Amino acid sequence: MNPLVRLVDVSKRYADATALHSTNLSIERGKTTVLIGPSGCGKSTLLRLIIGLIEPDFGSVEFNGESITPDTIGTLRRRIGYVIQEGGLFPHLTARANVLLMARHIGKSEHEMQTRLVELCELTRFSVNLLSRYPLELSGGQRQRVGLMRALMLAPELLLLDEPLGALDPLVRASLQKDLKEIFARLQQTVLFVTHDLAEASYFGDQIVLMNDGRIVQKGSVADLREKPADPFVSEFINAQRGVGLV
Amino acid sequence: MKVVRFILGRPERRAHRRRPNVLFLLFLILIGAVLPALAQPVVIGSKKFTESYVLGEIARLALNDAGIAAEHRQGMGGTIILWQALRGGQIDTYPEYTGTIAQEILKSAHQLSLDEIRDALGKFAVGMTGPLGFNNTYALVMRRSEAQRLGIRTISDLRKHPELKMGLTHEFLDRQDGWQPLRVRYALPQQNVIGIDHALGYAALANGSIDVKDAYSTDAKIEENDLVTLEDDLQFFPKYEAVFLFRLSMPPDAISALRQLEGTLDEKRMIRLNAEAERTKNYTLAANLYFKDAGRSASAAGESFPHKLARWTLRHLELAGFSLLLSVIVGIPLGILASHGGVIGQGILGFTSIVQTIPSLALLALLVPLPFFGISVRTAIAALFLYGLLPIVRNTVSGLQDIPRSLRESAIALGLSPFTRLWQINLPMASRSILSGIKTSAVINVGTATLAALIGAGGLGEPILSGLNLNDHATILQGAIPAALLALLVQWLFDVLDRVLIPKGLRL
Numbered sequence: 229m230n231p232l233v234r235l236v237d238v239s240k241r242y243a244d245a246t247a248l249h250s251t252n253l254s255i256e257r258g259k260t261t262v263l264i265g266p267s268g269c270g271k272s273t274l275l276r277l278i279i280g281l282i283e284p285d286f287g288s289v290e291f292n293g294e295s296i297t298p299d300t301i302g303t304l305r306r307r308i309g310y311v312i313q314e315g316g317l318f319p320h321l322t323a324r325a326n327v328l329l330m331a332r333h334i335g336k337s338e339h340e341m342q343t344r345l346v347e348l349c350e351l352t353r354f355s356v357n358l359l360s361r362y363p364l365e366l367s368g369g370q371r372q373r374v375g376l377m378r379a380l381m382l383a384p385e386l387l388l389l390d391e392p393l394g395a396l397d398p399l400v401r402a403s404l405q406k407d408l409k410e411i412f413a414r415l416q417q418t419v420l421f422v423t424h425d426l427a428e429a430s431y432f433g434d435q436i437v438l439m440n441d442g443r444i445v446q447k448g449s450v451a452d453l454r455e456k457p458a459d460p461f462v463s464e465f466i467n468a469q470r471g472v473g474l475v
Numbered sequence: 476m477k478v479v480r481f482i483l484g485r486p487e488r489r490a491h492r493r494r495p496n497v498l499f500l501l502f503l504i505l506i507g508a509v510l511p512a513l514a515q516p517v518v519i520g521s522k523k524f525t526e527s528y529v530l531g532e533i534a535r536l537a538l539n540d541a542g543i544a545a546e547h548r549q550g551m552g553g554t555i556i557l558w559q560a561l562r563g564g565q566i567d568t569y570p571e572y573t574g575t576i577a578q579e580i581l582k583s584a585h586q587l588s589l590d591e592i593r594d595a596l597g598k599f600a601v602g603m604t605g606p607l608g609f610n611n612t613y614a615l616v617m618r619r620s621e622a623q624r625l626g627i628r629t630i631s632d633l634r635k636h637p638e639l640k641m642g643l644t645h646e647f648l649d650r651q652d653g654w655q656p657l658r659v660r661y662a663l664p665q666q667n668v669i670g671i672d673h674a675l676g677y678a679a680l681a682n683g684s685i686d687v688k689d690a691y692s693t694d695a696k697i698e699e700n701d702l703v704t705l706e707d708d709l710q711f712f713p714k715y716e717a718v719f720l721f722r723l724s725m726p727p728d729a730i731s732a733l734r735q736l737e738g739t740l741d742e743k744r745m746i747r748l749n750a751e752a753e754r755t756k757n758y759t760l761a762a763n764l765y766f767k768d769a770g771r772s773a774s775a776a777g778e779s780f781p782h783k784l785a786r787w788t789l790r791h792l793e794l795a796g797f798s799l800l801l802s803v804i805v806g807i808p809l810g811i812l813a814s815h816g817g818v819i820g821q822g823i824l825g826f827t828s829i830v831q832t833i834p835s836l837a838l839l840a841l842l843v844p845l846p847f848f849g850i851s852v853r854t855a856i857a858a859l860f861l862y863g864l865l866p867i868v869r870n871t872v873s874g875l876q877d878i879p880r881s882l883r884e885s886a887i888a889l890g891l892s893p894f895t896r897l898w899q900i901n902l903p904m905a906s907r908s909i910l911s912g913i914k915t916s917a918v919i920n921v922g923t924a925t926l927a928a929l930i931g932a933g934g935l936g937e938p939i940l941s942g943l944n945l946n947d948h949a950t951i952l953q954g955a956i957p958a959a960l961l962a963l964l965v966q967w968l969f970d971v972l973d974r975v976l977i978p979k980g981l982r983l
C-alpha cells in the first residue's frame with residue numbers, strides 16, 4: 229500500500245537559517261510515526277509543512293498521492309487533525325463549541341454532530357458534563373482531551389500531534405499516554421507525533437525518526453537507534469536520556 | 476455575529492445567540508438619537524456677544540409667535556463665519572449691522588445707503604430688513620460727573636482738554652474707522668493714550684486711571700457705570716444700524732415676521748435689554764422684555780432650565796453618539812486591515828495618530844471652509860469622528876496582534892475560512908481590547924463635543940461658551956457639570972457593556 233503522506237526532496241529556509249534541508253519521508257497508513265530530536269531540529273517545521281501553515285521552498289508534499297498546494301490545502305485540512313500543546317483551544321468558546329467548530333462550519337447536521345460528540349467523549353474518556361465548560365475552567369489534561377476530540381471530530385485520515393503532552397505533569401501525562409495509545413489502536417489511526425522525549429517516542433512509535441539540525445539522522449525502532457546508531461549524534465542523544473527507565 | 480449573518484442572509488445554526496442582538500439594539504438606539512436632528516426649522520444665527528444673542532432670541536420668539544418653528548444657534552463666531560453660514564444655508568437669518576455689511580462683507584471703501592446695500596446683497600440671494608431702530612456704532616464715553624465738571628458734551632470739546640488720559644481697546648486703536656483717523660479728523664491733542672482690554676477699561680474708567688474710553692453705543696455698561704456718550708458732532712463714525720440679514724429663499728411668512736421688528740428698538744431699549752441679559756444671564760428673558768415693552772404677547776416664555784438642560788444634553792449625545800458610531804464602523808475595519816502590518820498598516824496608524832495630534836479647535840477651523848461642512852452639525856460630527864478613530868484602530872490592531880500565534884494557527888489548521896476565522900475566532904478574542912478602545916473614544920468624544928458649540932452645533936458647550944462670554948461661572952457649570960457626569964455615565968455604561976459583549980470564556 230502506498231504511504232498516506234510523502235515528502236519528496238522538501239526543504240525550507242527562513243531568512244537567517246535553513247530549517248529543513250532536502251528531506252524525504254513517508255508516513256505509513258495505520259502506523260504511528262514519531263518525530264524526535266532536540267529543539268530547533270526541524271521536527272515542528274516538518275509538521276507545519278504537512279498541515280500547510282508554511283510552504284516548502286523546494287520539493288513537494290503529497291497527501292494520498294495528491295500534491296498539497298495552496299489550492300488544495302483548504303479541503304485537505306478537513307482530512308487532517310492537528311493537536312498542539314495545551315490543546316490550542318479557543319478560550320471564548322466552550323469545550324463543546326471548540327469541538328464542533330469545524331463541523332458547524334461545513335454544515336453537518338445537529339444529529340450527526342451530537343452522535344459523534346458522544347462517541348468522542350467515550351473514546352477520550354471525557355465527561356459529557358464538562359462539555360459546557362470554558363477552557364479556563366478545565367484542567368490541562370482535560371483541555372488536551374478536548375483538543376484531541378476537536379482534531380478527531382471529522383474522522384481525519386491523518387492525525388498530527390505537536391508535543392501534545394509537553395505541558396502536563398507526569399501522572400496526567402502517563403494516563404494520557406496510555407489512553408492515546410489505545411485510541412490510536414482502536415481507530416487504526418495514521419499518526420505523526422512530535423516529541424523531544426525518547427521514552428514517549430518508544431512508547432508510541434512504530435517508526436521513530438530522529439532529526440538534528442534540519443536533517444533526518446536515522447529512522448527505525450528504538451532498538452535500531454540504540455544498537456545500530458547511524459552517527460555519533462544518535463548515541464549522544466540516546467545516552468542523554470538514559471535516565472528514563474525505558475531505555 | 477448573528478447580525479451580520481442575518482444581514483448577509485446566511486443561515487446560522489445555534490451558536491452565540493444573545494450577544495449580537497445587544498449590539499444591534501445599540502445600533503438602533505444610536506440611529507434613533509440621530510434622526511431627529513435631520514428635520515430642520517428656520518435656523519437663526521448670532522454672533523458671539525450679548526447684543527447679538529439677544530437679537531437672535533427676539534427673532535426666534537417673533538417667528539414662534541407667527542407659528543413658525545425656529546431654532547437659535549447662539550454665538551457662532553464672527554462676521555465672516557455667520558456670513559458664510561448664511562450663504563451656505565446652514566442658517567437662514569442673523570442680526571447684522573449696516574456698517575459691518577458695507578465694510579467687511581461688501582468691502583466698500585465708502586459708506587453705502589441702505590438701498591445700495593440691499594441691491595448688493597441681492598446678488599448673493601440675501602435680503603435685509605429695514606433698520607430695527609438703533610445705531611450701535613463706536614462712541615467715546617466718559618464718567619458723567621467728570622464730563623459735567625469739564626463741560627464736555629461732544630468729541631470736539633475734547634480738544635480743550637489735552638491732559639485727559641485715553642484708554643482704548645486694541646481693536647479700536649487699529650481699525651480703519653478707529654483712533655488714528657478720528658484723532659486726525661477732530662485734531663485731538665491727547666498724548667496719553669494706552670491700549671486696554673474692553674472689560675478692564677470700564678474698571679479703569681471707574682477708578683480714574685483713565686478718563687475717556689471707546690465703547691459700543693448700546694453697551695449696557697454705559698448705563699450701569701453712569702457714563703455719558705460724547706456726541707460725534709463731525710459724523711466721523713459710520714452708521715452701524717442693526718438689521719436682520721436673511722436668505723431670500725426663506726419662507727415669506729418668516730420674512731414678514733422679521734420685518735415686523737423694523738423700527739421697534741431704539742438705543743435706550745437696546746441698552747436696557749443688553750443690561751437685562753447681562754444681569755440675569757438669560758437671553759430669552761431679555762428678549763421677552765422686548766415683547767412686553769412692545770405690548771406684544773410673548774407666548775414663548777423663557778425656556779425653563781430642565782428643558783434647556785434636556786435640549787443641550789440630547790444634542791450632546793447626538794453629537795458624541797453619532798460620531799462614535801461612525802468611528803466604530805470605520806475604525807474596526809481599518810484596525811483589522813492595519814493588523815496585517817506592512818505599508819498599509821503603518822499608513823493607517825500614522826494617519827490616525829496625526830489626526831489625533833491636531834488640536835481640536837484647529838481641526839474644527841480646518842473643516843469649516845470645506846464645501847460639504849461649513850458651520851454645521853456635520854462639521855462637529857466629522858471632527859469628533861476623526862478624533863474617535865485612533866483609540867479604536869489602535870486597540871483593534873493590538874487586540875488582534877496579541878492573539879497567541881498557536882491559536883491563530885490552530886484556527887487555520889482546522890480549515891476555517893478567513894472570514895470565519897476573523898468573525899468567530901479573532902474578533903471575539905480581541906473584543907476586550909476593542910471595547911476598551913471604543914470606551915476611550917466615547918469618553919474623549921463626550922468631552923470634546925463641548926467644543927461643537929463654537930460652530931453653533933449646540934450641546935453642553937453652549938452654556939459653557941455663553942458663560943465664558945458673560946464671565947459667569949454659574950452658567951459655565953450648567954454645561955460643565957452635566958458634561959462631566961455624562962462622561963462618567965458613559966464610562967459606567969461601557970463597564971456594563973463589557974460584561975455583555977465580552978465572551979464569558981474570556982472573563983474567567
